[in-house]
Amino acid sequence: MIEIPRPVGLKNAYDVVVIGAGPAGSRCAKLIADRGLSVAVFEKRAEIGSPKRCAEGIGVKALQRMGYNGNERFVAQYIDGFYLYAPNGKEFVMDYGSPQGCVVERKVFDKFLAYDAAKAGAKVFTKIEVVDLLKDNGAISGVVIKYGEDVFEVKARVVVSAEGIEGKMARKAGIDNTNKLINVDSGYQYEMANLKLKDANKLYFYLGNEIAPRGYIWIFPKGDHVANVGIGIGGGAGVKRKAKEYLDSWIENHPEIFADASVIEENAGGIPVGGLLKDMVRDGFVVIGDAAHTVNPIHGGGMDEGTRAGEIAAEVICECLNREDVSHDALAKFNELWWKERGEKLRRIEKLRQVIERMSDDDLNFLADELTVQDIIDFAGGKNLRKLAKILLRRPKLIKLATILR
Amino acid sequence: MVVKNIPSICLSCGGCVGVCPHDAISLEDMKIIINESKCNGCGTCVIFCPVGAMTLEDKPTNEVER
Numbered sequence: 001m002i003e004i005p006r007p008v009g010l011k012n013a014y015d016v017v018v019i020g021a022g023p024a025g026s027r028c029a030k031l032i033a034d035r036g037l038s039v040a041v042f043e044k045r046a047e048i049g050s051p052k053r054c055a056e057g058i059g060v061k062a063l064q065r066m067g068y069n070g071n072e073r074f075v076a077q078y079i080d081g082f083y084l085y086a087p088n089g090k091e092f093v094m095d096y097g098s099p100q101g102c103v104v105e106r107k108v109f110d111k112f113l114a115y116d117a118a119k120a121g122a123k124v125f126t127k128i129e130v131v132d133l134l135k136d137n138g139a140i141s142g143v144v145i146k147y148g149e150d151v152f153e154v155k156a157r158v159v160v161s162a163e164g165i166e167g168k169m170a171r172k173a174g175i176d177n178t179n180k181l182i183n184v185d186s187g188y189q190y191e192m193a194n195l196k197l198k199d200a201n202k203l204y205f206y207l208g209n210e211i212a213p214r215g216y217i218w219i220f221p222k223g224d225h226v227a228n229v230g231i232g233i234g235g236g237a238g239v240k241r242k243a244k245e246y247l248d249s250w251i252e253n254h255p256e257i258f259a260d261a262s263v264i265e266e267n268a269g270g271i272p273v274g275g276l277l278k279d280m281v282r283d284g285f286v287v288i289g290d291a292a293h294t295v296n297p298i299h300g301g302g303m304d305e306g307t308r309a310g311e312i313a314a315e316v317i318c319e320c321l322n323r324e325d326v327s328h329d330a331l332a333k334f335n336e337l338w339w340k341e342r343g344e345k346l347r348r349i350e351k352l353r354q355v356i357e358r359m360s361d362d363d364l365n366f367l368a369d370e371l372t373v374q375d376i377i378d379f380a381g382g383k384n385l386r387k388l389a390k391i392l393l394r395r396p397k398l399i400k401l402a403t404i405l406r
Numbered sequence: 407m408v409v410k411n412i413p414s415i416c417l418s419c420g421g422c423v424g425v426c427p428h429d430a431i432s433l434e435d436m437k438i439i440i441n442e443s444k445c446n447g448c449g450t451c452v453i454f455c456p457v458g459a460m461t462l463e464d465k466p467t468n469e470v471e472r
Binding site: 166235243266 | 417420422432453
């Protein structure tokens with residue numbers, strides 16, 4: 001008789017199965033394993049962290065929250081501020097004078113998070129795809145995994161979907177996390193070398209409907225002459241060309257930066273910049289990270305938000321497992337805590353995005369003339385939006401946008 | 407109409423899976439797979455795709471009649 005090969009070390013049942021070893025999944029798995037519970041993490045890719053779909057920027061505070069000090073080898077570049085350009089070229093400069101964030105190497109960063117999960121006792125598997133959910137009286141009770149051409153059932157008391165934008169398991173669990181086109185940015189990026197950057201310690205943001213409709217172009221340095229150069233544009237009506245075409249045109253028009261540059265890597269991705277979910281749980285099931293749209297809606301950053309969601313989910317899941325109640329109503333504490341700690345703020349930022357995306361370049365230039373760099377930082381953090389509303393009220397055609405901010 | 411994926415252009419980012427209103431697309435073994443019985447040719451993924459790897463084509467006649 002031929003023995004069916006099984007993934008090395010795979011057990012038939014775990015307290016928790018996490019789908020996806022991105023930052024949200026690995027962070028969640030680590031914290032659950034820390035409390036002595038059994039956890040398996042299934043990553044469908046052969047290499048954790050690759051291919052990236054990310055500009056790789058993260059704040060120092062977020063790294064510290066995860067127990068890192070910024071000296072780890074996943075740090076490519078420290079960042080101490082940013083340049084932001086209005087459509088008319090007006091430049092905003094923020095210089096904090098010390099590193100406030102960094103651009104990481106996702107291929108290494110994601111692995112560090114997976115190392116941490118494994119070290120805590122979680123069992124991490126690569127090249128294993130979760131293809132279905134097991135159900136018991138309507139409650140999620142495990143997963144079906146595909147290993148090579150074979151499938152296996154793995155039982156779990158709780159299943160966490162941290163599958164990213166392409167995840168299908170939330171829908172199978174009865175949570176509609178389909179991204180409406182209006183709430184997702186179409187993203188494209190080159191990692192480039194031999195660029196000419198005036199300051200490699202700062203991020204660069206370029207706004208304008210001509211160059212990036214309802215979005216922006218970014219340069220995130222990863223060294224003196226290396227950077228992620230990318231674009232995110234709004235999906236839907238009015239967007240005439242592909243994200244890649246907009247980015248290529250812009251690069252061609254900026255020989256002062258790109259004349260001698262080479263492309264080292266190409267990335268694409270969908271960025272969920274809205275459509276926050278009220279209910280992210282079912283009986284025995286939780287969805288987090290990009291799959292749950294836990295992303296900052298104005299800048300599209302997902303690592304900080306995804307890992308925070310993973311942390312909150314871990315806390316609630318452990319509590320529920322201890323009380324032996326993983327019903328929807330028990331796990332719903334995750335909804336409550338996440339919305340209180342993150343959701344309300346992200347909802348305000350989503351409204352800001354809805355205002356900005358409705359503005360013409362002329363409107364954006366008008367706004368740029370009224371704002372300080374501190375205003376921009378406040379607004380992006382969901383703070384002081386009343387000031388923005390007041391400015392909008394001064395221009396008759398923008399009055400209706402001010403009502404969005406209420 | 408039905409959507410087709412062009413693998414030579416596609417970067418397998420999976421964004422089309424997330425935006426498909428008909429649950430007709432999946433990322434399997436890092437390849438985009440289209441379930442033609444679910445796809446109604448709405449073109450949402452075509453609009454979304456950052457690189458132009460999704461294209462609408464006429465459904466082959468024999469499949470429509472089947």
